[in-house]
Amino acid sequence: MRKVVGESLESLAAYRIVEVERPACAPGQVLIQVAACGLGYVDSLLALGRYQVKPPVPFTPGQEVAGVIAEVGEGVTGLSVGDRVMATLMGGLSEVVAAPAAVVSKTPDRLGFAEAAALRLNYLTALHALTDRGAVQAGEWVVVMGAAGGLGAAGVQLAKLLGAKVVAVASSPEKRAFCEALGADAVLDTEPEGWRERLKAACGGVAPDVVFDPVCGPLFEPAFRSLNWRGRHLVLGFVGGPIPALKSNLTLMKGAALIGVDVRQFQIFEPKRTVEHVTRLLDWTATGELVPPVGSRYPFEAFGEAMDFALTGKSLGKIVVEITGRSD
Numbered sequence: 001m002r003k004v005v006g007e008s009l010e011s012l013a014a015y016r017i018v019e020v021e022r023p024a025c026a027p028g029q030v031l032i033q034v035a036a037c038g039l040g041y042v043d044s045l046l047a048l049g050r051y052q053v054k055p056p057v058p059f060t061p062g063q064e065v066a067g068v069i070a071e072v073g074e075g076v077t078g079l080s081v082g083d084r085v086m087a088t089l090m091g092g093l094s095e096v097v098a099a100p101a102a103v104v105s106k107t108p109d110r111l112g113f114a115e116a117a118a119l120r121l122n123y124l125t126a127l128h129a130l131t132d133r134g135a136v137q138a139g140e141w142v143v144v145m146g147a148a149g150g151l152g153a154a155g156v157q158l159a160k161l162l163g164a165k166v167v168a169v170a171s172s173p174e175k176r177a178f179c180e181a182l183g184a185d186a187v188l189d190t191e192p193e194g195w196r197e198r199l200k201a202a203c204g205g206v207a208p209d210v211v212f213d214p215v216c217g218p219l220f221e222p223a224f225r226s227l228n229w230r231g232r233h234l235v236l237g238f239v240g241g242p243i244p245a246l247k248s249n250l251t252l253m254k255g256a257a258l259i260g261v262d263v264r265q266f267q268i269f270e271p272k273r274t275v276e277h278v279t280r281l282l283d284w285t286a287t288g289e290l291v292p293p294v295g296s297r298y299p300f301e302a303f304g305e306a307m308d309f310a311l312t313g314k315s316l317g318k319i320v321v322e323i324t325g326r327s328d
Helices: 041-047 113-117 120-133 150-161 173-182 195-202 220-225 249-254 263-269 271-287 300-310
Strands: 002-006 015-019 029-039 064-072 084-088 096-100 104-106 141-144 165-169 186-188 210-213 232-235 257-260 294-299 318-322
Touching: 015 300, 029 084, 029 113, 029 300, 041 300, 064 096, 064 113, 084 113, 084 120, 104 271, 113 294, 113 318, 120 150, 120 210, 120 232, 120 263, 120 271, 141 150, 150 165, 150 173, 150 210, 150 318, 165 173, 173 186, 186 195, 195 220, 210 220, 220 249, 263 271, 294 300, 300 318
Parallel strands: 141 165, 141 210, 165 186, 210 232, 232 257, 294 318
Antiparallel strands: 002 015, 029 064, 029 096, 029 318, 064 084, 084 104
């Protein structure tokens, strides 16, 4: 079988497709024939050793896969050979992966492999952020920064499913049109001059209640200053460049909270809640209420282009590498 391997974290050019032995299927695991692997900004950062946790080398990028179960290990129940599934794990850019059964979910029939590979990580992060950390209520205004990216799109769609009103912030007319198609109630540009006034107008003349922020760029402080009483600013990432600072007295003056969202630790410390969220997401996809938008698609041999593109922040929705060319 083939997989992507990097012997160093110096550059994305250090990664190659190599031939390796197919992994063994240990007790409690399943082998998945991978059809698609989702990629995002964080995956490329991780591959370069620039994320919070530096991976050991040799390293294979990719954390979200979708495909078909090829083998079931001893002790696994509820999963069978031939099941269409998705999973979160390290090393997704591979033709076959061994995954603990606990991180594997059956994929609804109406969800294609590419959409399934775009679902679990971003949408789990967004649902955890909006419900557990942001306590979003129906009718509240949610401002989604970087709304056209994989995580931003998840924020827009899930905030709407939770009954909130959404202002999607994006940098180009193309991205803003994409956000309108996702269901955003209003869209907003990223020009700093007069941005707070335009945000208030977009919210119908009131202050927003929640900021969903995977960017934390130049609009970080203006967004926080714009919050309503008891507002919540959710910090989900830093794709906007250098990590910004916020004066602590602003939280007091606004009666607002700055809240961190870490889905990696959430899955470790709250496994039961994680399962509940994944089940809820799958229910929405099964009924057609939620369809993850897939952005650029790349063949396996062009994985390097996909990883380079993930760093640009130009994707509309999730980037997906199609590995086996299986039909949905």
